[in-house]
Amino acid sequence: MLTSEMVKKVAREAGADLVGIAPLSRLMQAPPETHPLNIYPKTKSVVVLAGRILEGSYKGVRENADWSTYWIYGYGTGIYGPLGNAMRMTRQFVESHGYETVVSPGGHTFLPHEAPPHRPPVAEGKMPSNVVLHMRITAAAAGLGELGWSKVFLTPEFGPRQRFEIFLTDAELEPDPLLQRSICDRCLHCVRDCPGHALYSKHKKVSVKIEDRVFEWGDVDLGKCKLTHWGLNELASPFVKKDMPGFKMNIDEQTMGWFEAINFGRALSQRSRYLSTVANGFDELGQGGRPGSICGAYGCIQSCYEHLKQTGRIGKDKRAYYLQKDDSAKGGENHVE
Numbered sequence: 574m575l576t577s578e579m580v581k582k583v584a585r586e587a588g589a590d591l592v593g594i595a596p597l598s599r600l601m602q603a604p605p606e607t608h609p610l611n612i613y614p615k616t617k618s619v620v621v622l623a624g625r626i627l628e629g630s631y632k633g634v635r636e637n638a639d640w641s642t643y644w645i646y647g648y649g650t651g652i653y654g655p656l657g658n659a660m661r662m663t664r665q666f667v668e669s670h671g672y673e674t675v676v677s678p679g680g681h682t683f684l685p686h687e688a689p690p691h692r693p694p695v696a697e698g699k700m701p702s703n704v705v706l707h708m709r710i711t712a713a714a715a716g717l718g719e720l721g722w723s724k725v726f727l728t729p730e731f732g733p734r735q736r737f738e739i740f741l742t743d744a745e746l747e748p749d750p751l752l753q754r755s756i757c758d759r760c761l762h763c764v765r766d767c768p769g770h771a772l773y774s775k776h777k778k779v780s781v782k783i784e785d786r787v788f789e790w791g792d793v794d795l796g797k798c799k800l801t802h803w804g805l806n807e808l809a810s811p812f813v814k815k816d817m818p819g820f821k822m823n824i825d826e827q828t829m830g831w832f833e834a835i836n837f838g839r840a841l842s843q844r845s846r847y848l849s850t851v852a853n854g855f856d857e858l859g860q861g862g863r864p865g866s867i868c869g870a871y872g873c874i875q876s877c878y879e880h881l882k883q884t885g886r887i888g889k890d891k892r893a894y895y896l897q898k899d900d901s902a903k904g905g906e907n908h909v910e
């Protein structure tokens with residue numbers, strides 16, 4: 574009989590750093606645009622594989638020396654290559670036991686109100702043709718960690734440093750327990766150090782309840798974040814200003830959404846020497862010429878990671894602590910009043 578332990582062993586041996594399993598029941602309240610049954614109607618379990626972002630990936634950005642290492646080596650060959658291989662091996666293993674596996678892309682982080690326009694359905698009465706699971710909520714449901722205040726996913730092992738791949742299966746696998754304590758201590762270093770001024774301190778919270786645990790995070794201004802991440806905000810990047818003297822962007826005055834910001838970045842990346850150097854082949858819309866991660870997630874990943882490491886809240890033996898119930902916290906320590 575196929576067990577969760579067998580699946581996890583294969584995934585780890587094939588290169589995944591973490592593996593978690595969610596039962597369908599934990600995702601039944603998901604909106605239709607991110608609902609597992611709208612991708613694969615026979616779903617019984619959702620398996621999430623995580624690959625760590627290597628610590629050295631950020632050094633180029635932190636030292637103002639090489640902005641491309643985080644993006645090109647950190648994401649590309651550093652994570653998605655090995656993680657894709659682990660996915661394939663794990664799915665092959667599950668299917669060799671007579672089950673089906675269906676992929677949902679591991680980079681999707683939108684709530685319905687934040688998402689780009691949905692593609693039209695292929696037939697009347699059908700869902701839009703780009704239904705995908707919300708990667709971070711799914712990873713939380715699979716017991717891997719939680720969304721920090723910054724909305725970036727935190728795990729006990731790596732803090733904010735990981736990316737995911739996800740597959741759905743009709744195999745009924747033993748689920749992992751949800752984290753019971755919060756990794757995020759609301760230090761707000763992410764808010765303080767975000768050069769895009771895209772994270773807020775207390776207002777505009779988003780909450781999701783899964784079983785007895787409330788996951789809560791701050792709403793993010795995705796337009797400001799994307800403009801900054803792409804290097805168009807001079808507080809985060811000297812390049813556009815150098816290549817285009819006279820270009821001014823006061824990030825606080827920008828009101829464009831994520832969709833407009835990604836299109837604007839894509840247009841400019843072709844015309845800026847440095848941005849085109851670190852541009853990637855395809856963007857989230859499947860179109861070419863995506864600029865690189867010039868901001869280097871300075872606030873939401875780098876500052877958060879430094880804080881969690883320095884305060885001893887993360888490490889390779891920390892998971893057991895976060896799985897213990899904290900009876901003093903109402904709805905989980907993650908609640909911010």
Ligand code: SF4
Pocket residue numbers: 721722723724756757758759760761762763764876877878880881
């Ligand atoms: S920087 Fe602090 S407040 Fe922000 S997500 Fe990390 S731990 Fe939470």
Ligand code: SF4
Pocket residue numbers: 766767768769770771772797798799801802868869870871872873874
């Ligand atoms: S990616 Fe950059 S701009 Fe976006 S929230 Fe993180 S630190 Fe801020």
